Amino acid sequence: MIKNIFKISILVCLITAGNLFSAGTTGFNFLKIGVGARPVGMGGAFAGLSDDINSIYWNPAGLAQLKNREMTAAYLSWLEGINSQYLAYAGPLKDNKGVIGVSINSLTSGAINKYDISGTLNGSTSAGAMAIGVTYAKGELMKGSKNLSGGITIKMVQETLADKSISVPVVDLGLLSKKAFSNNKMSLGVNIQNLGSGVKYINEVDPLPQNIKVGIGYKTNEKTMVCVDYNVPNDNAGYINAGVEYKLNEMINLRAGYKTGTDIDMGVRAGFGIFKNNVGIDYAYAGYGDLGITHRVSLNYMLGIVEKEKSNVKKVKKVKAKKEEVKQTEIKTETKKVEDNSEKIDKLCKKAELYYTRGKMKESLEVLQEVLKIDSTNKRARDLFIKISMQKK
Numbered sequence: 001m002i003k004n005i006f007k008i009s010i011l012v013c014l015i016t017a018g019n020l021f022s023a024g025t026t027g028f029n030f031l032k033i034g035v036g037a038r039p040v041g042m043g044g045a046f047a048g049l050s051d052d053i054n055s056i057y058w059n060p061a062g063l064a065q066l067k068n069r070e071m072t073a074a075y076l077s078w079l080e081g082i083n084s085q086y087l088a089y090a091g092p093l094k095d096n097k098g099v100i101g102v103s104i105n106s107l108t109s110g111a112i113n114k115y116d117i118s119g120t121l122n123g124s125t126s127a128g129a130m131a132i133g134v135t136y137a138k139g140e141l142m143k144g145s146k147n148l149s150g151g152i153t154i155k156m157v158q159e160t161l162a163d164k165s166i167s168v169p170v171v172d173l174g175l176l177s178k179k180a181f182s183n184n185k186m187s188l189g190v191n192i193q194n195l196g197s198g199v200k201y202i203n204e205v206d207p208l209p210q211n212i213k214v215g216i217g218y219k220t221n222e223k224t225m226v227c228v229d230y231n232v233p234n235d236n237a238g239y240i241n242a243g244v245e246y247k248l249n250e251m252i253n254l255r256a257g258y259k260t261g262t263d264i265d266m267g268v269r270a271g272f273g274i275f276k277n278n279v280g281i282d283y284a285y286a287g288y289g290d291l292g293i294t295h296r297v298s299l300n301y302m303l304g305i306v307e308k309e310k311s312n313v314k315k316v317k318k319v320k321a322k323k324e325e326v327k328q329t330e331i332k333t334e335t336k337k338v339e340d341n342s343e344k345i346d347k348l349c350k351k352a353e354l355y356y357t358r359g360k361m362k363e364s365l366e367v368l369q370e371v372l373k374i375d376s377t378n379k380r381a382r383d384l385f386i387k388i389s390m391q392k393k
Contacts, residue, residue, distance in 0.1 A: 026235045027199030027206040028157055030107045030129045031170070034058075035086045036074055037282035037298040041271020042243030043257015045227035047189040047215025050176055053090050053300070056103050056135045059191040059213070060151030061174035063090055063099045063137035069303040077295045082109050090135070091303070098138035103153075105131045129159040131170070147178045170208060171195040187217040210234040223247040237261070243269065251276055255284070265289075271296075278302040341374050349380050361388050 036054035039046035046054065050062020053070040069091030076084035085108070090101030107129040114122045137151035153172040158165060176189040191213040198205040215229040229241040243257025253273040259266050271284035280300040287293050348371045355364035365388055371381040 025206055026209040028129070028159060028168070028170075028194070029209050030084075030159070031131065031157065031194055032209050032211075033076070033078070033084060033107070035076075035084075035105060036072065037271055037284035037296040038245075038255065038273055040286060040296050041255035041257065041269055041273075041282065041284035042227055042245055043259055043269045044241035045215060045229040045243040045257055047174075047191045047213040047229045048176075048187050048217035049215070049225060049227050050174075050189055053088055053101065055137070055151070055174075056088055056090065056101050056133065056153060057105075059174040059176055059189045059215070060135045060137055060153045060172055061149045061176035061189065061191075063101055063135055063151055064139040064149035064176070065178070066090055066092055066099050068092075071301045071303065072298055074296060074298040078107075082107065084108075086298075096139075098136055101135040101137075103131075103133045103135065105133075125162045127161045129157070131155045131157045137174075141175075149176050149178075150174065151176075166199060168196055168199055168208075185219045189213070189215045189217070191215075207234060239266070275300075345371055345374055345378060345381075349378075349384075352381070352384060356384060356388065361391070364388060 034040050034044050035057045038052070039054050039058050042049075046058040048059075050059040051065050053063070053066070053072045055062030055065075069089070071089050072087070074084075074086040076086075078084055084106065086103070086105045088101060088103035090099060092099050109127045112126060113124050116122045133153045133155035135151060135153040137149060139149040140146045141148045141150045151174045155170045155172070156167060157170050158167040172191065172193050173195065174189065174191040176187065178187045181188075193211045193213065194208045195210060196208050198207050200206075210233070212232040213229050214232075215227060217225060217227045219225050223246060225245045227241075227243050227245075230238060231241065232238045239259065239261030241257065241259050243255065246254045248254055251274060253275070255269075255271045255273070257269040259269065265286065265288050267287050267289070269284060269286050271282060273280060273282040278301060280302075282296075282298040282300065284296040285293065286296070348367050352364045352367040352371070355361075355367065365385065368381045368385045368388075371378055372385070375381070
């Protein structure tokens with residue numbers, strides 16, 4: 001019974017005005033739970049990087065960077081048997097008209113036993129939440145600023161507790177500059193999350209968990225990306241997310257990060273990603289103090305990248321075949337040239353040898369050079385040439 005009471009307490013904090021993570025009071029607090037194992041593994045610092053489909057949550061402007069269609073499915077094993085599922089798809093529109101994405105984020109508790117005031121089991125109930133969103137992002141927002149992109153996500157958010165439910169529209173806005181500074185290694189992003197009217201629970205109205213994210217991404221070298229986000233929530237003091245991603249090789253990425261603040265979910269984050277051809281899997285670990293550990297797994301799929309790689313492979317093979325053909329033609333030409341001049345080469349070699357026996361080194365070298373112009377691999381001429389050169393030293 002205690003376990004069920006604890007589970008209900010967590011859900012009430014997420015779904016009603018009570019805020020599990022802060023001293024303030026906001027509604028729809030499940031929107032604070034970050035999605036995607038890659039960003040979470042980097043400590044939740046992603047607003048200034050946002051270079052994949054996870055941008056839908058962390059900074060919708062980053063979706064403009066997508067060159068291929070992408071899909072992701074993520075699963076979060078949260079606290080006390082509460083789970084979260086996330087599904088998203090995004091792809092570029094034709095004629096460089098931007099990138100569009102759709103996403104579904106849900107939180108489920110499963111069956112929760114109900115007890116009356118005396119502690120007697122009185123059936124079961126359930127609780128959950130869902131956000132369905134559409135995202136649009138566009139690069140080159142202004143003329144002459146092709147590194148500046150913008151994005152917007154419009155979500156319909158619903159929460160359910162027992163037989164009660166409530167729905168409200170929510171908006172996220174983002175900006176991203178990929179080369180914000182002169183060194184071209186640093187990017188800057190801003191994301192305003194969860195704009196909208198308040199949430200009315202019976203007679204009370206609570207605000208949405210709005211947050212302003214300002215993030216920086218810095219590429220220290222070809223293998224390492226460092227990110228830092230500063231958050232300004234409307235229900236608590238500001239806090240920092242910091243993280244790093246290291247490319248171990250072409251297939252494996254390692255990640256680590258840290259979240260500051262006074263919430264119970266502050267602390268170390270870690271994870272890794274494995275990507276091969278067009279399929280990737282990401283994992284992230286995050287601790288919640290005495291409440292336990294959470295695990296996130298994301299499965300990512302890039303549509304179209306395989307065809308592109310196959311096309312590139314065909315082009316490379318074609319270039320290699322052409323180079324080999326040219327090489328073989330040159331060898332045949334050289335061989336024929338040697339064969340046609342074999343008698344001439346023999347006479348020149350004898351002439352060079354005669355000069356050498358008579359001590360006329362200069363004249364011998366001149367004749368040998370003539371031989372090597374015809375056949376650069378002629379062993380007879382090369383040996384004598386080296387012998388004379390060594391003697392001159």
